[in-house]
Amino acid sequence: MSRPLRIGITLGDLNGIGPEVALKAVRRLGASRGVQFVFIGSPNAVTALRARPRHALLWDPTPHLAPRLAPGRVTAAAARAAAAWIYFGVRGCQTGFLDALVTAPISKAGFARAGIPFPGHTEMLARLTGTRHFAMMLFGGPLRVVLATRHLPLARVAGALRQDELAETIRLTGAGLAWMGLRQRRIAVCGLNPHAGDGGLLGDEEARIIAPAIRAARRPGLHLYGPVPGDTVFHQAVAGRYDAIVAMYHDQGLGPLKMLAFDTGVNLTLGLPLVRTSPDHGTAYDIAGQDRANPASMVAAITWALRLARRPNPWT
Numbered sequence: 001m002s003r004p005l006r007i008g009i010t011l012g013d014l015n016g017i018g019p020e021v022a023l024k025a026v027r028r029l030g031a032s033r034g035v036q037f038v039f040i041g042s043p044n045a046v047t048a049l050r051a052r053p054r055h056a057l058l059w060d061p062t063p064h065l066a067p068r069l070a071p072g073r074v075t076a077a078a079a080r081a082a083a084a085w086i087y088f089g090v091r092g093c094q095t096g097f098l099d100a101l102v103t104a105p106i107s108k109a110g111f112a113r114a115g116i117p118f119p120g121h122t123e124m125l126a127r128l129t130g131t132r133h134f135a136m137m138l139f140g141g142p143l144r145v146v147l148a149t150r151h152l153p154l155a156r157v158a159g160a161l162r163q164d165e166l167a168e169t170i171r172l173t174g175a176g177l178a179w180m181g182l183r184q185r186r187i188a189v190c191g192l193n194p195h196a197g198d199g200g201l202l203g204d205e206e207a208r209i210i211a212p213a214i215r216a217a218r219r220p221g222l223h224l225y226g227p228v229p230g231d232t233v234f235h236q237a238v239a240g241r242y243d244a245i246v247a248m249y250h251d252q253g254l255g256p257l258k259m260l261a262f263d264t265g266v267n268l269t270l271g272l273p274l275v276r277t278s279p280d281h282g283t284a285y286d287i288a289g290q291d292r293a294n295p296a297s298m299v300a301a302i303t304w305a306l307r308l309a310r311r312p313n314p315w316t
Helices: 018-029 045-049 078-094 108-114 121-129 153-159 163-179 194-200 205-216 233-238 250-261 295-311
Strands: 004-008 034-039 058-059 100-103 133-142 143-147 186-190 224-226 243-246 266-270 275-281
Touching: 004 018, 004 295, 018 034, 018 045, 018 108, 018 295, 034 078, 034 194, 078 100, 078 108, 078 121, 100 295, 121 266, 121 275, 133 163, 133 250, 143 163, 143 233, 143 250, 163 186, 163 205, 163 243, 163 266, 186 205, 186 233, 194 205, 194 224, 205 224, 233 243, 243 250, 266 295, 275 295
Parallel strands: 004 034, 004 100, 034 058, 100 275, 143 243, 186 224, 186 243
Antiparallel strands: 133 143, 133 266, 266 275
């Protein structure tokens, strides 16, 4: 008999809502034949939030760290533990112990305080897997959004756009849509400037970078549109015109997404040789330890991890 499908779930920053939403989500999903959930983290997080469900294992790969609970506080110890749990989650996937990885939220401030040289999960996962081309896809409700740039100050976005990198992001988006089971792959690429530059009156990035990237990314089966103005493209996507949107910067893409799917959004990393999803929210320190966190986004992330783990990964 083959072993069960194992979904690893890192507990994230111990002082945020990660352990709480992980436990609640696994309880809500319930036991399923042929599926095993593996919490990756410290047992003190689980016991503090009530015992783990019977249909889940607890793997503590770093008992020497054992960070103490301090709900709502940014601590270097919690960040170091969270980073270690991500590392072991990736190793679990690479060795075949795990079939997918779902990551609970970390604290970027905590990572900085601990001297961990990554702005977030995505960059760390790419480094650990040796992945050169990768992207964040966030989806929920009627929208699927991929970011051309991630966690950058707005003043640096225009200078960070590169034609070849944007073309690769568009191609990753197409492969991601196929992995998710979409027959059509209609991708709208946002402009950077108001009115997509208005013919050059409001900026030249559309003509100089974005339009050439769209031309370079064209492949059979990909239907590409743009540059499309950012103030209309999301309305058009909700109306069913596009299957995904490539946004030029973080808030351009995630503002509309979170307005429509704040409690159910999922983050999927494209380009990795493993399945990685996460809830589309942060540590929520303001409600940590109060048993108030909504696990719906984590439920969706785990559900999608299960779904994708049963399909061929386009990057393996």
